[in-house]
Amino acid sequence: MKKFGRRRGDPQCVPGQNGHSSAQVRLHGAHKSSIEIVRRRLLLGAGLFTVAFFVLSMRLVEVALFNEVRPSNAVNEEVETRDGPARADITDRNGVILATSLATRSLYADPQDVRSSxxxxxxxxxxxxxxxxxxxMARLSSDKRFVWLKRHLTPRQVAAVNAxxxxxxxxxxxxxxVYPHGSLVVHAVGYAKLDxxxxxxxERTYDKRLLSHPNKPLTLSIDLRFQHVMHEELARAILLHHPVGAVGIILDIASGGLRAIVSLPDFNPNESGSVDQDVLFNRATLGTYEMGSTFKVFTTAMALDTGVATLQDGFDVSExxxxxxxxxxxxxxxGRWLSVPEIFIHSSNIGAAKMALAVGGDIQREFLARLGLxxxxxxxxxxxxxxxxxxxWKDINTATIGxxxxxxxxxxxxxxxxxxLINGGFWxxxxxxxxxxxxxxAERVVSRVTSRAMRQLLRLAVTHGTGQNAEVAGYRVGGKTGTAEKVGPKGYDRSRVLSSFVGVFPISAPRYLVFVMLDEPKGAxxxxxxxxxxxxxxxxxxxxxxxxxxxxxxxxxxEGTAKDEFSTTVVKLDGDEIRLAAY
Known part of the structure; x- marks a missing residue:
């Protein structure tokens, strides 16, 4: 057998090492770098995959639990995000909702995303x-990124647009x-616009309050039942007399709270579009009128309270x-001498003018100022x-204002x-x-005695005077009529008048004042x-x-059973002596 000797350069075997040492050395020497690279790449890939999976998982959790879905590119700084309604409810004194807020959807577009305008x-x-x-079409063709198309769609309209x-x-x-009762209380409640x-x-007076406290309703003194009655009866009068406008008011005499306030014509605040200025006009508070003979209530009370006249006195109105x-x-x-009660129930202009002149212009002006007029x-x-x-304030002004x-x-x-003047004397x-x-x-403006006398005269004007058509059995209505000629191009025009009546009931213990005014009514x-x-x-x-x-x-x-029927005051009325109830 041929023996091979060790060649120069071959590694020597070291005693105690494995016989495969030479092969192992050859593996490390030839493939070490490639195996290490593969291993590192696998580790790096696994790490990146783990991190990506973790990030995606966290993002899904965030979107599902915390993010609110918003339309892309939707910017509307006028709409606030808050708990509860954006604006507080308005209710009548019994909690009936007169105005409330509802969440709706409004349609807009990003013209850049519209395929064909x-x-x-x-x-x-x-x-x-x-x-x-x-x-x-013009809006969809613009180069803007946000254009309104229609505000406040119904759910059915939203579904149709989505389709x-x-x-x-x-x-x-x-x-x-939203105003559930339409035009019924529009001039008191008012209305809010699109934003x-x-x-x-x-709505305008308490705009900040309604927005700042959306969960605290604004409660009105209005009683919707009274408001409905007044609105309905005024509408009936308009159909009969065709005036250009009408006003109806019901006032709580003790507290000053308005139970009804109606101005016609009116409008439905739920309807969009422009509103004619005539229907926007609140005749009850924004209109000022020469009220005619209802002012004789003030003149008579002034004369009685200052002591210039008593119910037994009178004035010559023959000329x-x-x-x-x-x-x-x-x-x-x-055409004769009239007592103070006769001047009142017959609504004598001459008698009221002489009464006012007897008091004097300075006192008259101060008296009317105390009454907030x-x-x-x-x-x-x-x-x-x-x-x-x-x-x-001349004598002629004192007389005509009378x-x-x-x-x-x-x-x-x-x-x-x-x-x-009838609640005991407190304004x-x-x-x-x-x-x-x-x-x-409350501020005292006349004495209790004067207030009682005025209740007696108001009752007398209904039982014996021009207010008999306001009488209601069992409710002892008191009141005063008013018919004032309106000013025209050539002075006062007899063909155009302002007709009114102010009533009080029950006159023995007044609870409510009821006022109706018709502007230019027509005969029927x-x-x-x-x-x-x-x-x-x-x-x-x-x-x-x-x-x-x-x-x-x-x-x-x-009638005849109440305590206040005890007669205490005797006055002359059309030649007879009348005993007035002690109202």
Whole structure:
């Protein structure tokens, strides 16, 4: 056998090492670098996969639990995100909702994502026929990223738009103000516009409060039942007499809280679009009028309270009253001496003018100021007008103001003033909020004796005077008519009058004042063609009292059985002596 010797350069075997040492050395030497690279790459890949899986898992959890889904590119800084409604409810005194907020969806578009503006606009007009096709097409063709298409869609409309499958159409959730009773209380409550901001009425006055405290309702002094009755009876009078406008007010005599306030014509705040200025106009607070003979209530109370006259005194009204170039006449003159009660129930202009002149202009002005008739009303509405009266208070002004001409006030001011003369003599600012009724300060303006005398005269005007059409059996209505000629291009126009009646019930213990005014009523067969307050407004007041009396829990009285029927005051009335009840 051939023996091989060790060649130069071969490794020597070291005793004690494995016989495969040479092969192992050859493996490490040839493949070490490639195996290490593969191993490191596998480890790196596994690590990156683990990290990616972990990140994706965390993102899924975040999206599922914490993120709110929002439309892409939707920016509307006017819509706030908050718990509860975006605007507080408004309710009547019994908790009936008059205004509330509902979550709705509004449609907008990103024109850059719209595939075909013409096609998209045409398809949208098919499901939303009320939109203007040209306007929508112009918006979809713009280079903007956000354009409104329609605000406050119904759920059915939202479903129809979604069915179009247009990627450029998107929705934004907003709050819509809703008025469940439509136009019934619109001039008191007002309305809020698209961006949920109050535009008129209490919605405007308390805009910040309604937004800052969305879960705290604003409670009104209004009783929706009374409001409905007044609104319905005024609407009935409008159909009969066709006036250009009407006002109805029900006032709580003790607290000054308004239970109803209606101005017609009105409008439905739920309907979109522009509103005519005539229906926006609140005749109850923003309108100022020469109220006519209802002002004789103030003149008579002033004369009695100052001691210038008593119920047994009187004035000669047999001839017209001449002051410089002015002549004052009576509508239906009695042509004789009249007692104070006769002047009141026959509504004598001459008698009221002489009574006012006997008191004097300075005292008259101060007296009317105490009753809040020379300043803006403090009622919680933005639509308030300042009264109009002469800067220089001359004798002719004193005389004409004595019977309700030459001074213009709002109906709500008139009601607050008259209420103060029959509630014991305390003036309170009229209010639309329950919370202000409780805090309403009272200021004495006439004595208790004068207040009782005025209740007696108001009752007499209904039983024996021009207010007989307002009488309601069992409720002892007191009141005063008013018929004022309106000013035209050539002075006072007899063909255009303002007819009104202010009623109080029950006169023995007054609870409510009810006022109705018709602006330019037309004669009707039922009124024998007359347009005066006694024929047009007084019957409306009577119907309102007949309906709200039972609602108020006031039981009809049986005549002759009440304690206040004890006669204490004797007056002369048309040649007879009349014993007045001690109201």
């Amino acid at each position: 013409a096609s998209a606009a045409a398809r949208l007009a098919e499901v939303l026929p009320e939109i203007d096709l040209k306007t929508v 179009l499958g247009e990627p450029g159409f998107r929705f934004l959730e907003e709050q819509r103000r 949920n901001r109050g535009l008129s009425g209490l 017209p009253l001449r002051l410089a170039r002015h002549v004052i006449r009576d509508f239906h003159g009695e 020379l300043d803006r009303s403090q009622i919680e509405l933005p639509e308030i007008a300042a009264p109009r009266y002469p800067k220089q 019977f309700g001409h030459g001074i213009a006030v709002s109906p709500v001011q008139l009601c607050a003033g008259i209420a103060s 309170r600012s009229p209010t639309l909020l329950v919370e202000n009724e409780k805090l309403n300060p 067969p039922a009124t024998h063609g007359y347009v005066t307050g006694g024929w047009t407004a007084a019957p409306v007041v009577g119907r309102v009292i007949a309906r709200i009396g039972p609602m108020s829990g006031i039981a009809p009285a049986v």
